[in-house]
Amino acid sequence: MDSAIATTHTHDAGHAHGEHEHVVLPQHRHHFETEEQQREAGSFGMWLFLLTEIMFFGGMFFAYLLYRNWYYPAFAAASNQLNVPMGAANTAILITSGFCMALGVWAAEVRQKKTLVITLILTTIFGMAFLGVKYFEYKEKYELHHIPGNNFSVSMFVNPQNYPQYPDTYAEKPLAPDMAQKTQIFFFLYFAMTGMHALHMIIGIGLLVWLIMRANRGDFTNGYVAPIENFGLYWHFVDIVWLFLFPLLYLINRHPLH
Amino acid sequence: MSAQTIVSLPDQSTAKMPKRHYINNEHGLLSWLLTGDHKRIAILYLISITFFFFIGGAFAALIRLELLTPQSDLVAADTYNKFFTMHGIVMIFLFLVPSVPATLGNFLIPIMLGAKDLAFPKINLLSWYLYLAGGTLTLTALVLGGVDTGWTFTTPLSTHYLNTHVLTTGMAIFIAGFSSIFTGLNFIVTIHRMRAPGMTWFRMPLFVWSHYAASLLMVLGTPVLAIAIVLVALERVFGIGVFDPTKGGDPLLFQHLFWFYSHPAVYIMILPGMGVISEVISTFSRKRVFGYSAVAFSSVAIALFGFFVWEHHMFIMGVSNYSALVFSLLTMLVAVPSAIKVFNWSFTLQKGSITFETPMLYAFAFIGLFTIGGLTGVFLGALGMDIHLTETYFIVAHFHYVMVGGMLMAFLAGVHFWWPKMTGRMYPESLSKLSAVTSFIGFNLTFMPQFILGYLGMPRRYAAYPQEYQVLNVLSTAGATVLGVGFLLPLLYLGWSLKYGAIAGNNPWQATGLEWQIQSPPLTENFVETPIMDHEAYDYEWLANKTKHEVTTVG
Numbered sequence: 056m057d058s059a060i061a062t063t064h065t066h067d068a069g070h071a072h073g074e075h076e077h078v079v080l081p082q083h084r085h086h087f088e089t090e091e092q093q094r095e096a097g098s099f100g101m102w103l104f105l106l107t108e109i110m111f112f113g114g115m116f117f118a119y120l121l122y123r124n125w126y127y128p129a130f131a132a133a134s135n136q137l138n139v140p141m142g143a144a145n146t147a148i149l150i151t152s153g154f155c156m157a158l159g160v161w162a163a164e165v166r167q168k169k170t171l172v173i174t175l176i177l178t179t180i181f182g183m184a185f186l187g188v189k190y191f192e193y194k195e196k197y198e199l200h201h202i203p204g205n206n207f208s209v210s211m212f213v214n215p216q217n218y219p220q221y222p223d224t225y226a227e228k229p230l231a232p233d234m235a236q237k238t239q240i241f242f243f244l245y246f247a248m249t250g251m252h253a254l255h256m257i258i259g260i261g262l263l264v265w266l267i268m269r270a271n272r273g274d275f276t277n278g279y280v281a282p283i284e285n286f287g288l289y290w291h292f293v294d295i296v297w298l299f300l301f302p303l304l305y306l307i308n309r310h311p312l313h
Numbered sequence: 314m315s316a317q318t319i320v321s322l323p324d325q326s327t328a329k330m331p332k333r334h335y336i337n338n339e340h341g342l343l344s345w346l347l348t349g350d351h352k353r354i355a356i357l358y359l360i361s362i363t364f365f366f367f368i369g370g371a372f373a374a375l376i377r378l379e380l381l382t383p384q385s386d387l388v389a390a391d392t393y394n395k396f397f398t399m400h401g402i403v404m405i406f407l408f409l410v411p412s413v414p415a416t417l418g419n420f421l422i423p424i425m426l427g428a429k430d431l432a433f434p435k436i437n438l439l440s441w442y443l444y445l446a447g448g449t450l451t452l453t454a455l456v457l458g459g460v461d462t463g464w465t466f467t468t469p470l471s472t473h474y475l476n477t478h479v480l481t482t483g484m485a486i487f488i489a490g491f492s493s494i495f496t497g498l499n500f501i502v503t504i505h506r507m508r509a510p511g512m513t514w515f516r517m518p519l520f521v522w523s524h525y526a527a528s529l530l531m532v533l534g535t536p537v538l539a540i541a542i543v544l545v546a547l548e549r550v551f552g553i554g555v556f557d558p559t560k561g562g563d564p565l566l567f568q569h570l571f572w573f574y575s576h577p578a579v580y581i582m583i584l585p586g587m588g589v590i591s592e593v594i595s596t597f598s599r600k601r602v603f604g605y606s607a608v609a610f611s612s613v614a615i616a617l618f619g620f621f622v623w624e625h626h627m628f629i630m631g632v633s634n635y636s637a638l639v640f641s642l643l644t645m646l647v648a649v650p651s652a653i654k655v656f657n658w659s660f661t662l663q664k665g666s667i668t669f670e671t672p673m674l675y676a677f678a679f680i681g682l683f684t685i686g687g688l689t690g691v692f693l694g695a696l697g698m699d700i701h702l703t704e705t706y707f708i709v710a711h712f713h714y715v716m717v718g719g720m721l722m723a724f725l726a727g728v729h730f731w732w733p734k735m736t737g738r739m740y741p742e743s744l745s746k747l748s749a750v751t752s753f754i755g756f757n758l759t760f761m762p763q764f765i766l767g768y769l770g771m772p773r774r775y776a777a778y779p780q781e782y783q784v785l786n787v788l789s790t791a792g793a794t795v796l797g798v799g800f801l802l803p804l805l806y807l808g809w810s811l812k813y814g815a816i817a818g819n820n821p822w823q824a825t826g827l828e829w830q831i832q833s834p835p836l837t838e839n840f841v842e843t844p845i846m847d848h849e850a851y852d853y854e855w856l857a858n859k860t861k862h863e864v865t866t867v868g
Binding site: 095125 | 552554
C-alpha cells in the first residue's frame, strides 16, 4: 500500500518538497504538510486511543465498585486470598519495564541505536517476566478452585479452619455460605481485569518484537521517533492500569494478622 | 422547472468531465481494496452499507408482511423474533452508525478542511475491513440460524435462556464497534490537526462540527459497548456470574453498560445527519446558516447531554425513583439543543431564496419528521407517560421517526447533494423528486398508525396481535410498501446516472463550501495547492465576488 500511495502522489510530494526547504524522510506521509504535523497527529491519535482504553477498562472498574459495595465481606475475604508478594514483585517488574521503555524513548531521541535495541529488549524481558509470575498466580487459583465457573468452590471461605497452610485464611472469620458465593464475583472481576491487562501486555510484547527488529535496522534512530514514542505511551498506559489494579484487588482489604 | 432551479447555471452547460480524478487515477480491483484515499474508502463504504441497508430492509418487509394479519401465520413466533433482531442489528450497527460519517464524512471532511486526506489513511482502510468483518460475521450468524435476543442483548435472556448465535453476533458487533472507534478517532485528529491555513474552528462548515461531536461519542461510548459484549460472552461461555442473579450478579448492570453506549449511539446516528441538513438548507436558501455558533455548540451540547440520559431506557426496570426523576429531567434537556437546531434551520429559510431541489425536499422531510420524532421523545422521557408507552409500538414509531424520518432522509439528502461531487454526474432531477415525495408519503403512512397502535397498547416484538388492531397494521404495511419503492428508486436512478447522468461541473449548486471550489470528481490529492481560507463557511457574498472573475481549471 505504501508504494501505491507513493506513486499516486509523486506529483503532490514533489510540490511539497519545492515549497518547504527541509529534508523529507521516507516515512513522511504524503498528506501531511510538515513532519511536525505528522508527529503531532500521531501522538494525538495515540492519546485518543488511550482514552478509549480508559472507557473500556472503566466498564470493569464500575462493576468492581458496584459489587464491592454490595458484597463487602466477600470482597474482603477473597481479596485476602490473593498473593501479595507475587503481586508486589510484579509491580516492581512492571515499573522496571516501564523505566526501560522510557530509556528507550530517550535513546531514540538521542539517536543511539544500540541503547535503543537493548532497552527495548529489556522492556520485553521484564514484560514476559510479569506474565510468567501471573501464570503462577493463576495456577494457584486454579488449584484452589477459585476460577469462576462450574469448578468454583467456596470451601476456603466457609471453612477457613481447614486451611492451616494459608495463615491469612486460617485467621479469617468464616463467611456465611450465601455471602461466600459472592466471592465468585470478586474472582471473576479479578480474572477479567488482570486477564484483560495481560492481554494488553501480550499485544504490547508482540509490538515490541516488531519494534526491536525495525530498531535494529536503524529505522528509529534517524530522527523518526514517533513509533517508539507512541508505543511508549501505550506501554506506560498498561503499567498505569496495573498500578490501579494492584491496590484495588490485592491491598485494599489487607490487614495485619489477628 | 429548470428556470427556477439553480442547476442550469452556465457553469454546468459548459462543464466537461476532468481527465484525471480520484476514480480513474488507478485501475484494478486491488487499487481500490488497498487504497489509502479517503474518497475511495468512502465509496467502498457507500457500496457496503447500501448492501446491508437492503438486507435490513428485507427483514423490515418480512416483519410488516407477518403483521398484516393478527395471527402469526407467515412465520412462527420464534422466527419472527429472529426477523426483528436481525432487522435491528443490521440497521443500527451496519447501516445507521456508519451511514453518514463513513461515507459522506469520510469523503468530505478532509476536503472541507482543506486537507489532502484524513490523518490516518491506513487506519481508515482498516476500519472498513473491520466493518466488513463485522458484517460478514452477522451474515454468518444469520445463515447459521439467526439470533433472537433483540438488538439489545438483554441479560439474562441472552446469557442463559437462548440457544441461538448470540456469540457470533456479539463478536460481529464488537468488531464493527472498533471500526466505528477508528473512524471517530481519525475524524477528531484530522479536525484538530489538519485544518488548512486560515481554517479556524468557527470557519468550519457545520457538517464538520456535527461530525466532531459524533466522533466524540464514538470514541468515548463504543469501548463501553465492547466491554459489555465481552462480559456477556464470558457469562454465556463460562457462567462467571457477573450478570447472573443466582450468583449475586446484577442483570441491570448490563443494561447500564449497554445503554451507556446505546443511548449516545442514537446521537452518533443523528448528529451527522443534522450536519448534512445544515449544509443543504443553507445552500438552497442562499443564506448563511442562522446562528452559526449556536448550531455548532448545540451539536456539542447534544453530545454532552447524550452521555447523561441513558437510564431513561430503564425506567420500568426497577431503578430508583429518585434517579429516574433526575434522568427524566436530563432527558428533557436534550430537547433544548435539538430545538435550537430546528429553529435555526427555520430562520435560515426565512427570507432566503429558496429553491426545491431534491436534497432540499429530503431536508424538509427531515425537519418535519425529526421534529415529530423528537417531540414524541419528550413524551417518553416523562416518567408517567413512559410507563404507559414504553415497549409499545409508540416507541417503535418514535425511534423510526428519528432514525428513518430523520437520519435516513438526511442520508439521502446528503447523497443527492454531494452525488455530483462524488461522481461528477447529476442524478435525474424529476425522478429523484418523485422518490423523495414517495418516501415521505410512504414513511408517514407506515409509522403514523404505529403511534396510534402504541397508544392503544399494542406491544412491540410480538408476531400476533388482537383483531381490533388489524386496520392500522394493514395501513402500516401498505405504507411500508410505498416506502420500499421510495428507497429502491434512488438505487436504480443513481446507478443509471453513473453512466448517463449530465456532467455536473465543479459547483452545480453554486454553494460556498470548499468542496465545491475544486473539480468534480476531485483529484486524488484533493487540492492542487493547499487552500488558504480567508472567509467563513456560508459566505454567499464571497462566492458572488469570486465567481465574477473565475477561471475554471479542470485537471
